[in-house]
Amino acid sequence: MPDSRPLPSVGELRRALDAGELSSVEITEASLERAESIDGSLRAFTGMRSEGARGDAAASDARRVEGKGLSSIDGIPVAIKDNMVMEGEPTTCASRILEGFVSPYTGTAVGKLRAAGAVIVGRTNLDEFAMGSSTEHSCFGATRNPWDLDRAPGGSSGGSAAAVAAGIVPAALGSDTGGSIRQPAAHCGVLGIKPTYGLVSRWGLVAFASSLDQIGVFARDASDAALLLGAIAGHDERDSTSIPEPVPDYRAAQTGDVSDLVIGLPREYFVSDGVDAGVLDAVRAAVAVLEAAGAKVREVSLPHTRYAVATYYLIATAEASSNLARYDGVRYGRRADDPSGLSDMYHRTRSEGFGDEVKRRIMLGTYVLSAGYYDAYYRKAQQVRGLLARDFQGAFRLCDVIATPTCPETAFRLGEKTGDPLAMYLGDIYTVSANLAGIPGVSIPCGQSSGLPVGLQLLGGTLAESTLLRVADAYQRLTDHHEARPTAV
């Protein structure tokens, strides 16, 4: 096994590129070598893009020689979650049903990264169709947590989180429908930001629950996240839910000053029942750091919090059952062998192609949308969703940022929850509300509990990414939890 080392942050790589100490080709080779050396045991990737990445890196170096660098991420290796399409590359969603699929086009977020000069080195593992909280529901097998290979990295963007934590890449894209960026970021000890719904175009992101899905970024620190988010954000006429606003300079907003801000602590989130004591201690200590830096702290209330998970699983499964109707063995992916007719083809293609968790959610979604149950389940959930959103509007009249634990516990063991779907769902209690309300959230490392990373979640109002990344950066200037490195790889 070659003696590979974890890659440093985007900021450090950029300094080395600017100083001529390293080329993009060298950095990209280091990334590919790191993957080669540790990904056999980590399984963060579903596929590497070695030749394409080498070509892109050489092109970046050529631009640099000519003095035509495209952006602050030009030449930086980045990974993308394997539910975002890129022309000429496979997209699997970790599902057998997309076997053999090669995308005829590139999605907007990936296209923007490439246009900025980033080098896409590979596609990362996920729960099938992004449905799950552990990256165990993958046809490629589970991704391992780089802090403890017997534990799950969280999910569904567990491959991206693990790849950044293990230093295979300094940054990666993920998608977050109910916490699928923030929860694995917390469990793997990296930063993960889910932007406001509509900030990043969903064009070219394989749909799971279209009113909740949003693309975001994994990085080591808040300044790197600011650069990456700035590169992928912005209006796109190909996504009709894309927000037509200019993208602010997130990096410029990172002044280190939080003295003008009020941080709200929702009393419903800080309960001892069902929450790891070490997690609560670490989060409280992080809030104390921000308070010492001049932020004001006050209690707020989000009274409908206890209904968020139920609301989320009704809406997400309803939308999923509709979105996944397109996998029928006709236009792409696999088709069952020797179908006896059209109906047999549909049934067997889908039953053989989808995994258990995806089928479970399609069934639940089909049930809650069916005639006679629609009002009791789906419509009721949409009403409670409105109340949850109203809770946040009320809270943000009293504070600028809400601080919570990202998850009630640290990374759990592989297999610990796969037999009990409801137990897996309940772990999403702190993250799903942001998707239901459409607001942004970021998880940053804030220490450890029993040797495993703890995530601090910061939530903001619509389009408050600048404020969230400013607070995250200020915290990281005062602490070094984001510099802790996993020891198992």
Place this chain on the structure above:
Amino acid sequence: MASLARLTYSEEETARLAADLEAILDYVETLGEVNTEGVRPMEHVLPLETPLREDRAVAAMAPDRAVANAPVAKGFAFVVPKVIDGEEEG
């Protein structure tokens, strides 16, 4: 229900699925506690109008590329099993 979703379950799988769904549906019953009288269902998080664009022709994906991923294609068409005569409604 499985047939609506175009999925097939064995007897053993059905029992397992029924138990899982029952536990989940029991849990979501908690929403019944919430008074939602007069609350408008929230269909979307943003107050966006349906965006309109100029009515002009743009290039679509070339047909050969559109069928390139098909399990079975003939020319620029997707090929499926015959659906007439006896085959129940798709």
